[in-house]
Amino acid sequence: MTLRERKLQEKRGWAFSLGVAIVKPTLLATTTHEWLDTHKLPESGGYVVVLNHVSHLDPLTAAHLLYDHGRIPRYLAKSGLFKNRWLGGFLRSAGQIPVERMSKNAVGAFAAAVTAVREGKVVVVYPEGTLTRDRDLWPMAGKSGAARIALETGCPVIPVGQWGAHQILYPYAKKPDLFPRKRIRMRVGDPVELGDLSAQPLGPQVIxxxxxxxxxxxxxxxxxxxxxxxxxxxxxxxxxxxPLTGNPRSTRRNKKDEA
Known part of the structure; x- marks a missing residue:
């Protein structure tokens, strides 16, 4: 059995089944992929996957990777997506986790992520917290969510570098460029070594x-x-x-106009 033929570790449910039926054929029609070192993705048990964020579409390409390797991803998704009755119901049915960024209610998302990992699920975290603002699309300084989940649970943190989704939809672009097909490259890394830190009292320096x-x-x-x-x-x-959310170019433009 090849890695791409791993069987799912859990039932998909109606929402995720519908998402797969729509998204996967679309990705196969508009992208090719090169997935490297995927044997490093654990076949079972809970863990955190961390990825760099270069496009609003790369959660879909990441889901493609994990799904084809037998796991259903749980994302920490911004709470605004859940406010629509139908979309919110769909996302919750698919097991996704709402997070209210820059809010005291974000602690609820952390607790939900910890619970999911302890139940053996895969939680996907974009540690930059938003699309990269680096003008050359390099990873930015990270936020603490993935580290706190890992230190709380002792679960593996699996880094996945990815490149190519921005060619379909550049950060904050309004229209995708679907054709010709774009190549999505992903490399799975070794688990991040955190064992020595897990043994220490949890505090800001350790995090x-x-x-x-x-x-x-x-x-x-x-x-x-x-x-x-x-x-x-x-x-x-x-x-x-x-700004910590939204299109930074729009904000800068507005400030310039006001000046």
Whole structure:
């Protein structure tokens, strides 16, 4: 049996079955893929997958990877998507987890993610927290969510570098470029070593170290895929005064007009 023929570890449910029926044929028609080192994806048990974020479409290409390797991904999705009655019902039925960014209610998403991992599910986290703002699309400074879930549960953190989805839909572009078919490249890395940190009392310094290790592993995979070296210092939105959500170019333009 090849890795791409792994059987699912759980029932898909109606929502995920419908999503697969729509999304997978669309991806096969509009993309080709090169998946590297996929044997490093655990076949069973709960774990966290972390990916760099270069397009609004790359959650779909990541789901394609995991689904074809026998796992159903659970995403930490922004809560606004759940406000629509039908879309929200669909996402909840598919097992996705709403998160209210920059809100005290985000703790509920953390608890849900921890529970999912402990139940043996795969939780996908984009540790940058949003589409990369780096002008060359390198991974930015990371947020602590993936590290906190891993330190709380002791689960593996599997980094997956990905490149190519931005050719279909560039960050904040309004229209996709579907043809000719675009090549999606993904490389799965070794689990991020966090065992020594898990043995220490949980605090800001430990969480920061874990986050740095996760981002270093992820950036290294993207460097391999691109055949280039990432900047020595990762882009930090707070230091550059970027809005934490939404299209930063629109915000900058509005500020310029007001001036």
């Amino acid at each position: 920061s170290q874990a986050t740095d290790r996760i981002m270093a592993a992820l950036t290294g995979l993207v460097e391999d895929l691109r055949g280039e070296k990432a900047p020595a210092v990762r882009y930090d939105m707070r230091q550059h005064g970027d």
